[in-house]
Amino acid sequence: MIETRGLRKSFRSRAGRETKTVDAVRGVDLDVTAGEIFGFLGPNGAGKTTTLRMLATLIEPDGGQATVAGADLLKDPGEVRRRIGYVAQGGSTWDESTAREELVLQARMYGIGKAEAQRRAVRALEAFQLTEFADRKCKTYSGGQRRRVEIALGIIHEPKIVFLDEPTTGLDPQSRAHMWDEIRRLRTDGMTVFITTHYLDEADALCDRIAIMDHGEVVAEGTPAELKREISGDVVQVGLELADTGEAEKLLDGEEYVNRLETLDEGGLRLFVDEGATAIPRILRRIDAAGLDLRSIELHRPSLDDVFLTKTGRSLRES
């Protein structure tokens, strides 16, 4: 459904007299299959939004190739536009307009006739449980209601693919869960959904497949389960005072049962071990013998954050 090869984009930014070139996206290869929810996971500034905006024809790539919904992105962006929907991160509704007016306008901008546009608006309002507020101005809506209008706007012309840029950022937990259901419903309706997110739990729970992006590159791609399986064994997280962290690192780095070790910015260590049950007593003994103050110790299965950490050397939570 989407296939990209070597897609890149750089921006020139001026600071005073100097011009700097920032490589926002440096060669992205992606294969998104029809009917899946594909997630782009990465910290802010990783190049997710830039990639998404290129695929949605909003900015022109500097190089590379892409086919989106069967149309060539560089040669025929007009055809791509007809086949995709796009929902921006920062919102797209006008305060003084109503949901119904916005939906009808959007359908008509896709060339749909007036009567059909009105029918589609009614259907969309029902599907997104907006009928009650349909004729109120958008400025009176809650964050969750407004986001639902925006998604409805993105799919009013029944596209094959819909791009959602950070669809749940800024929503409260309940609206967020609600939004996940809406997104799954799009998949049930046969749409391919491409989302960006910097929430690990969202990528894990919602996406069929994810690509992890960092510094403009895809560093890992696969199903959440596959990615986590790449990291064998368990993760032991040791909470320590910041002052003690350096010493604990020296103590434990050489231990033969520790496959990999990362320090945490807030103090403490994350240890990748083969078997947590046998490793924990040994870790505790070392820390105790050195007289360090242990604040907490946790054992867990590898999470997407651990995947991110092993691929980039940083925790997504910290970046």
Place this chain on the structure above:
Amino acid sequence: MKLARDTWLIFQRQLHLLLRNPVWVFVGVFQPVMYLLLFAPLLKPALNAPTQAEAYKIFVPGLLVLLAIFGGLFQGFGLIAELRAGVIERSRVTPVSRLALLLGRSLRDVVSLLAQAVIITLLALLFDLRVFIGDLLLAYLMLALIALMTSAVSYGVALKVKSEDALAPLMNTVAQPVLLLSGILLPLAFAPGWLQGVAKWNPFSWAVDGTRALFNGDVGNERVWQGLTIITVLAAAGVFWAARQFARSVR
């Protein structure tokens, strides 16, 4: 055909939103009405006009051109608000005509300007201004073209600078000399030779002269067709340039 349909679509939407808050049309008229009531009475003695009506024949056309220039140049602010709300980006992912995104908005501005021009003309009639309807319609055409140009340019600049803070001083810097060099408030016939020479390079001074000739019933005056031609060419250029800004990638 798609262009006409899309333009109509955007125009309807913009007009609908404007009419939801019609107070803005009247706010726009407030300042010129103040000029008409509080400044124009000074003109009869100052211009040495035989009657008050004669003074209005000189002043009202200038005032209307002023309204068209300023009304147009400041439309960009609304567009910046739309940019910020994401409405422009939402339009740009659809196949809607880029030229229509501009034309629909600019035509709304033209209609709102003409509504204001009618209000001012009617008020001036109360002060004994008399003008032939044919000449008046031609004068309105001139105003419409001016507003089309200035609003298109304002939209284009707004898409480039993307911030009110940059747009306001920019537009003021442009509008100030244009205003002073067009003989809007007082005819340039009073100006010293060098000033008249500079003003010749200001297209709006031709438009003002043409509009004044029309209000004077002098439709055969060469300044009428000259002014209309100059403004038509500039309006086409302005629309072309601004439509390109709409088509271009906005980051």
